[in-house]
Amino acid sequence: MPNTHIEIININDCKISTEDQVIPHERRIVEGVIQLWKEDPITESLGIGKLHALVKKRNPNWSLSEKRLKTVLKSYNLLNSAEQFAYASEITSKDTPNLVMPKNIRYQFTKNRGKGLYATKPFKEGDLLWEEESPLFFIPPLDHMNLIKSSNACTYCATLLKTASQLKKGLDCNVCSDVWCSIRCKKKDTLHGTLKHNVYQEGKKSKKRIVSAAWLRYEKYCYENKWNAAHAVALIYAYCLTDKTGVLLQQFDAFAKVRQDIRYKAIDSSGIGGSFDTNSGGALFVKEQQEALWREAYAKFNEIFPLDEITYEQYMEFLGSYNINNVDGSMFLIQAHLNHNCDPNVRVLFGEHKADGIKVYAKRDIKANEELTTSYVNPAHDVNQRLRELRVNWGFKCNCNKCKEDKKALEKRKSSESKDASHKKAVKEMLDSAKDEEFDLPLPNGDGERTRRKSVRFEETVIAVAED
Numbered sequence: 001m002p003n004t005h006i007e008i009i010n011i012n013d014c015k016i017s018t019e020d021q022v023i024p025h026e027r028r029i030v031e032g033v034i035q036l037w038k039e040d041p042i043t044e045s046l047g048i049g050k051l052h053a054l055v056k057k058r059n060p061n062w063s064l065s066e067k068r069l070k071t072v073l074k075s076y077n078l079l080n081s082a083e084q085f086a087y088a089s090e091i092t093s094k095d096t097p098n099l100v101m102p103k104n105i106r107y108q109f110t111k112n113r114g115k116g117l118y119a120t121k122p123f124k125e126g127d128l129l130w131e132e133e134s135p136l137f138f139i140p141p142l143d144h145m146n147l148i149k150s151s152n153a154c155t156y157c158a159t160l161l162k163t164a165s166q167l168k169k170g171l172d173c174n175v176c177s178d179v180w181c182s183i184r185c186k187k188k189d190t191l192h193g194t195l196k197h198n199v200y201q202e203g204k205k206s207k208k209r210i211v212s213a214a215w216l217r218y219e220k221y222c223y224e225n226k227w228n229a230a231h232a233v234a235l236i237y238a239y240c241l242t243d244k245t246g247v248l249l250q251q252f253d254a255f256a257k258v259r260q261d262i263r264y265k266a267i268d269s270s271g272i273g274g275s276f277d278t279n280s281g282g283a284l285f286v287k288e289q290q291e292a293l294w295r296e297a298y299a300k301f302n303e304i305f306p307l308d309e310i311t312y313e314q315y316m317e318f319l320g321s322y323n324i325n326n327v328d329g330s331m332f333l334i335q336a337h338l339n340h341n342c343d344p345n346v347r348v349l350f351g352e353h354k355a356d357g358i359k360v361y362a363k364r365d366i367k368a369n370e371e372l373t374t375s376y377v378n379p380a381h382d383v384n385q386r387l388r389e390l391r392v393n394w395g396f397k398c399n400c401n402k403c404k405e406d407k408k409a410l411e412k413r414k415s416s417e418s419k420d421a422s423h424k425k426a427v428k429e430m431l432d433s434a435k436d437e438e439f440d441l442p443l444p445n446g447d448g449e450r451t452r453r454k455s456v457r458f459e460e461t462v463i464a465v466a467e468d
């Protein structure tokens with residue numbers, strides 16, 4: 001086809017509005033911002049106001065409000081962390097009653113710092129700091145529910161059973177078909193009869209505090225929705241109500257807590273909630289759907305405990321508290337007081353058996369009065385990934401020394417990369433001359449800029465962690 005003239009018309013690119021102002025297409029906005037970041041990495045940490053001013057300065061004919069810029073960046077998952085929602089200030093906790101501290105460990109509760117554990121004497125690397133023989137609340141994995149029902153897993157700890165030999169050992173329930181894996185589990189399982197087959201008849205007046213028929217319905221509902229946290233909080237509440245001393249309920253109440261619906265806002269501000277959630281899994285809903293689900297679960301929850309109903313707000317707190325405090329599903333009384341550091345000085349080890357306790361060791365030498373810390377996230381992960389994971393799941397922006405150093409190193413690398421690659425001018429010329437189609441947009445599911453891609457990969461983890 002010789003001499004064919006092709007006229008390029010950008011239909012979607014921009015609409016001419018009044019005078020010389022144009023309303024830029026969202027692609028153009030994103031490209032503009034990324035271009036800015038590439039040329040000067042420092043601008044990546046600007047707040048939305050300053051970023052908007054810069055974008056406007058470079059594109060004086062753009063009709064673009066700060067609000068639209070924010071919305072567009074959010075929808076491409078590019079929102080600066082300074083603009084993202086954190087909820088650390090919403091987390092409250094109370095002094096823990098009846099807390100027996102291990103030798104040489106001090107517990108401190110301050111209004112500002114919250115709870116923390118401190119060494120009262122120096123420790124050597126590898127020293128055992130303390131042991132918790134069993135969790136305060138042991139929560140078996142919900143996904144084994146059907147195996148338990150078919151007598152193939154222990155009804156207390158959900159460990160798979162190899163043979164039906166349990167029946168001979170007297171480890172089977174004489175009312176239902178459930179079995180235990182060991183004498184220990186059978187002894188620990190103080191709730192079995194209460195939850196699975198107490199004789200309370202619904203509708204009749206009774207002093208029974210737990211309605212087993214409602215429990216079984218709720219458990220099935222949680223199983224079908226793969227909703228571990230909902231299952232866990234009902235089990236925890238049942239343990240608390242059957243504790244005659246009342247201490248268990250006070251201790252549960254003293255754990256750090258935050259409403260689940262507040263935590264959800266942080267997930268949303270990661271750009272993975274709402275309509276933008278495409279490839280990142282089906283566990284997230286738009287806010288309205290999510291709330292409907294919470295309300296539904298809440299109503300079913302109260303059916304189990306007719307004499308001890310809780311409010312919706314309390315239910316939200318139960319879920320939030322469980323989600324920020326559980327380790328591998330269970331809740332430990334002392335361990336839960338450990339604060340986070342990306343370079344922790346303690347190591348928490350689990351026993352072989354699911355319902356076993358934990359042992360906490362010194363990861364390195366620890367000085368007297370040093371705070372003991374654990375890492376809530378994988379310390380080997382990239383700093384941006386850690387920061388995002390901590391912000392979404394625990395509501396705070398980590399400012400530990402490792403984060404500061406890693407960020408510095410990252411910024412250094414970025415600025416030297418941008419200098420090495422080409423002069424700013426050359427980059428600008430290249431970008432200016434390029435047609436829109438030639439840009440590689442760092443779309444969350446496409447091949448984009450390296451550091452941004454990581455945060456996208458992380459989203460799958462958020463879903464697994466936050467809504468489990």
Ligand SMILES: [Zn+2]
Nearest residue numbers: 154157181185
């Ligand atoms: Zn067991």
Ligand SMILES: [Zn+2]
Nearest residue numbers: 173175176178
């Ligand atoms: Zn039974």
Ligand SMILES: [Zn+2]
Nearest residue numbers: 342398400403
């Ligand atoms: Zn950190």
